[in-house]
Amino acid sequence: MPKISVTVNGTSYSHEVEGRLLLVHYLRDVLGLTGTHVGCDTSSCGACTIHLDGKSVKSCSLLAAQADGSSITTIEGLAPEGELHPLQVGFKEEHGLQCGFCTPGMIMCAADLLEHNSTPSEQEIREALEGNICRCTGYHNIVRAIQSASGQLETAAP
Amino acid sequence: MSNKFIGKSIKRVEDKRFITGHGRYTDDIVLPGMTYAYILRSPYAHANIKSIDTSEAAAMKGVVTIMTGEEVGHYGVPCGWQVNFKNGDIMKEPPHPLLVKDKVRHVGDAVALVVAESREIAQDAAEAIIVDYEVLPAVTDASKAVEAGAPQVHDSVPNNICFDWEIGNPKAEVDEAMASAAHITSLDFVNQRLSPNAMEPRSYIGHYDNVYDRYTLYTSTQNPHLIRLLMCAFVLGLPEHKVRVVGPDVGGGFGSKIYHYTEEALVTLAAKKTGRPVKWTETRSEAFLTDAHGRDHVTFAEMGFDTEGKIVGLRIKTFANLGAYLSTFSTAVPTYLHGTLLQGLYTTPKIHLDMTCVFTNTTAVDAYRGAGRPEATFLLERLIDLAALEMGIDPTELRLKNFIAPFDGVTQPGYQTNVALQYDSGNYHGVLARGLEMLGYEDFRKEQAEAAKTNKLLGVGFSTYIEACGIAPSAVVGSLGARAGLFEVGQVRVQPTGSVSVFTGAHSHGQGHETTFAQIVADRLGIPMENVEIHHGDTESVAFGMGTYGSRSLAVGGSAIVKSLDKIIEKGAKIAAHKLECSPDDIEFADGKFTVKGTDKSLTFGDIALTAYVPHVYPANLEPGLDFSSFYDPTNFTYPFGCHIAVVEVDKETGATKVKRFIAVDDVGNVINPMIVDGQIHGGLAQGIGQALLEGIEFDSTGQIINASYMDYAMPRADDFPMFELDRQVTPCPHNPLGVKGAGEAGCIGSTPAVVNAVVDALWSGGHKVKDVRMPMTPERVWTAMQS
Structure with a gap:
């Protein structure tokens, strides 16, 4: 079995893994980081989106062994303990989530977008979310959450 | 009663765990010694099973047990x-076995369950099971399945x-009324089969x-108590008090997680057999084959x-x-849930x-968001829009000619339909008028005439809908064949220090009950929201419940909580009266204080809570404690309604449709949290x-689903929609204490025909006078329609 060393959310891990183990199952089953979800089996839904060496990837689309030597951020590590990332705030403030299952993937995908484009237009946001499926929100408030996180909305008063 | 929270867009209290990755869905739960199940499913839609050989699989390392239909x-x-049946005979009710042993009847029918030390071993072993099938011809279309x-x-x-x-x-x-008609609009159409596609695949432990x-059964369900009742009493014969069912965080339902699925009983049996926890989580491909589908009507209207x-x-005829x-x-x-909505918003005198309900070699069909009511709305709203085009009348004018007049259900009676229901309250003209104002109808028609000269046609489609929610009065549904009551339970337990635990039989899988219900409790008791915790989804803590579907949580579940709150306040007044030395009738309760009317003598809600549990100075004939449970059985359904308007652009060259405005x-009655309702x-x-447009x-x-994955089934994505334009009208429900009607299904019920009507328009x-474009209205179908 291949041995891998990875850094996840700032902590180093070394494990022997089955060759066929997907990265998403490594994160969920071996490390217990269950915030990264599995919503499909065709790399289409984006619920498993994480950051691998700073880039947003679908963690079901690569093997754990392929992640050897890399640095990974999951939803649990997006913000320092006890703090929230602006996107996490945006999703809460704008009601960008309902059942919450797609939410970690949405946030990780949006974080990558904002890294490259700090003030995306509505159309750019919608296109950036093309690989992430939400069944609850109709995307309306997800778009607003990202606009809010990028300072493009006046946060609505409660 | 205070007025700090109800009607306000309070941010959701449940969000924190979800946005930080700490939601706890069933597949996230790991129990000591857990094993993993995989189900071997039929690759054929219809086949006799001649033999099943599990010997090689059973001998594989890591396999714990294998179960078959035997x-x-x-x-x-x-x-x-x-x-x-029309003639009074009872419907045909063939068995639905946990695992089949004689004949498979749809692709995905379950043949064997393998339990192993890991998911991968279980799957490997399942693939080593040899099943000898004799493949039979299959039928998937309901109208063809009844043919000789x-x-x-x-059999x-x-x-x-x-x-x-x-x-x-x-x-x-x-028939007589139709024979007298000056114009008949007819439509032969299919309301196609959909996959609900909650983002969390079903998972059971x-x-x-x-x-x-x-x-204990952990299950991604919309109604834990109903699952327990069905599984114990009708499937496995287990004593109900020995079974706990937990529906933890659930990643969406849309109807597909209402039902008691075979796999819930299978993992329960397997856990008993192996003495170890057994987890089964479906793949998305399995979800397409086994989660109950929705719609699938073939209709001539x-x-x-x-x-x-x-x-x-x-x-x-459907x-x-x-x-x-x-x-x-x-x-x-x-x-x-379908035939009873065919009055729509119209005064139609004869309906x-x-x-005819038909078995086919396909995945079971059941309620999917709206459940029968979208099909009724689609039928009515397509017909009336098409009739307007055929008769050369404006579609809004045709609706106005036929709308039921406004009625509030209080000073004016409810509206008795020709299809059994009595509508509670309505103002249908109001929502249409507001919709037209938002649209800018006159300007739109000018814009449309200009666009008709170009390659991008514009169309507008209307849909004015009604639905029956707040499901449901038990006696009514019982007389119609329901084998369960449809009340709801709400327990309010005031703790000695004045904080409040609420237990509801409704189940939240995205609806935000932990917030909405807390808003009601906090306002009624005059306490901060953070002093209220809403519990749901566990048969061990919640007395009973019928779960969440049919837009019933607030109308039925919320009303049950209100009943308990009323009892809390009534008892609190007795305790306060004793301590303040007056009659309970002289006590008034407001803003969290019990006050002797006309004086400044008062006790806080917290004082009363503590007294109830430390009853040293206490009324002689009153039990200690402040904890009430109530069952609320509604007296009628609730009837939300509304007006949906789609504006589309159709590319003449490609047939591609773009929703430009929606x-x-x-009108969903009173609104507790506008943000959540929106x-x-x-x-x-x-x-x-x-x-x-897509699904x-x-x-x-041969009965194979040819698009059973997200590579092939067109799930709506972010760039398929514009920002939605929403407004609301409020016509309170006259028969529940909150005046609420329910909002979960409205969007799904009204919108579909609006889009089809817009494309046809x-x-x-x-110049293409087509009657219909079959859904989903792919570019190819729209383009083809334009060539006729």
């Missing part, structure tokens, strides 16, 4: 609603007819504790009008596809629906528009 095939899941010579899904069901059924006025009266002889444009009659087996509520959906004016509408709109399960001639503007 061992558990005598257990089966029940249907929860009995509908009778069609493949027979169940005990002649012609595959589960039952036939009718509702409305006598057929002869409707069975656990058996042999020390206490207790079972006619609407007759007099010379003034008044509707004189409505006559419908074949509803039930799939291979009866799911929990599948028989109610095309009947009592008749002739319904306006929704919904969110519910948004999500419903996306599903309804998705049906119109649809497609079978090949666009095509007519370009």
Whole structure:
């Protein structure tokens, strides 16, 4: 079995893994980081989106062994303990989530977008979310959450 | 009573765990010694099983046990609603075994369960099981399944007819009305089959504790108590008090997680057999094959009008596809949740629906967001828009000619329909007027005329809908065949220090109950929201419950909580009166204080709570404690309604349709949290528009679903929609204490026909006088329609 060393959310891990183990199952089953979800089996839904060496990837689309030597951020590590990332705030403030299952993937995908484009237009946001499926929100408030996180909305008063 | 929270867009208290990755869905739960199950499923839609050989699989390292139909095939899941044939005979109810042993009836039918040390070993072993099939011809279309010579899904069901059924006025009266019509608009159409696609795949964990002889089932369900009742009493024969069912965080349902699925009973049996926890989580591909589908009606409908444009009659023949087996509520959906809505918003004097419900070699069909009501709305709203085009009348004017006049249900009576229901309150003119104002109708028609000269046609489509929610008065549904009551339970437990634990039988899988219900409790008791915790989803903590579907949580579950709050306040007043030395009648309760009327003598809610549990100075004939549970059984359904307007652009060259604007004016009665209600509408709109333009399960001639994955089934994505334009009107529900009607399904019920109507309107503007474009309206279908 291949041995891998990875850094996840700032902590180093070394494990022997089955060759066929997907990265998403490594994160969920071996490390217990269950915030990264599995919503499909065709790399289409984006619920498993994480950051691998700073880039947003679908963690079901690569093997754990392929992640050897890399640095990974999951939803649990997006913000320092006890703090929230602006996107996490945006999703809460704008009601960008309902059942919450797609939410970690949405946030990780949006974080990558904002890294490259700090003030995306509505159309750019919608296109950036093309690989992430939400069944609850109709995307309306997800778009607003990202606009809010990028300072493009006046946060609505409660 | 205070007024700090109700009606305000309070941010959701449940969000923190979800946005930080700490939601706890069933598949996230790991129990000590857990094993993993994989289900071997039929690759054929219809085949006899000649033999099953599990010997090689059973010998594989890491395999714990294998179960087949031989061992558990005598257990089966029940249907929860009995509908009778027109002649009074009871519907055909063939068994739905946990694992089949003789014949598979749809692709994905379960043949064997493998339990192993890991998911991968279980799957490897399942692939080593040898099943010898004799493949049979399959039938997937309900209207073809009833024809002579069609493949027979169940030997005990002649012609595959589960039952036939009718509702409305006598057929002869409707025929007479139609014969008198000056104009008849007819439409032959398919309301296509959809996959609900909650983002969390179904997941179950069975656990058996042999020390206490207790079972626990963790399940991604919308109604834990109903699952426990069905599984214990109708499937496995387990004592209900020995079984705990937990529905933890659940990643969406949309109907598909209402039902008691075979796998819930299978993991429970396997846990007992192996003495270890057994987890089964489906893949998305399995979800497409086994999560109950929605819709699938084949319909011929006619609407007759007099010379003034008044509707004189409505006559419908529909074949509803039930799939291979009866799911929990599948028989109610095309009947009592569909036929009863065919009055719509109109004064139609004569209505008749002739319904035939049919078995086919397909995945079971049951309620999917809206459940029967979207099909009714689609039928009515397509017909009336098409009639307007055919008769050269403006579609809004035609609706106004036929709308039921406004009524509040208090000073004016409810509206008795010709299809059994009595609407509670309504103002249908109001929502249409507001929608037209938002649209800027006159300007739009000018813009459309200009666009007709270009390659991009513009169209507008209307849909004015009504639905029946707040499901449901138990006596009414019981008389219609429901095998359960549909009340709800709400328990309010005031702790000695004045904080409040609320236990509701409703179940939140995205609806935000932890916030909305807390808003009500905090306002009624005059305490901060953070002093209130809402518990749901666990049969061990919640007394009972019927779960969440049919937009019932607030109207029924919220009302049960209000009943308990009233009891808390009434008892609190007695305690306060004793301490303040006055009559309970002299106590008034406001803003969290019990006050002697006309004085400044008062006690806080916290004082009373503590006194109830430290009853040293206490009324002589009063029990200590402050904890009440209430069952609320509604007296009627609730009837939300609204006006949805779609504006589309159709590319003449490619047939591609773009939704440019979508306006929704919904009246869901009183609103507790506008932000959450708007969110519910948004999500419903996306599903309804998705049906119109993108989604649809497609079978090949052998019964294979050819688009059973996200690579092939067109799920709506972010760039398929514009920002939605929402407004609301408020006509309170007159018969529940909150005045609420329910908002979960409205978006999905109203939106689909608006989009189809808009595309047809666009095509007519370009001179293509088509009656219909079959859903999903792919570019190819729209383009083809323009070539005729």
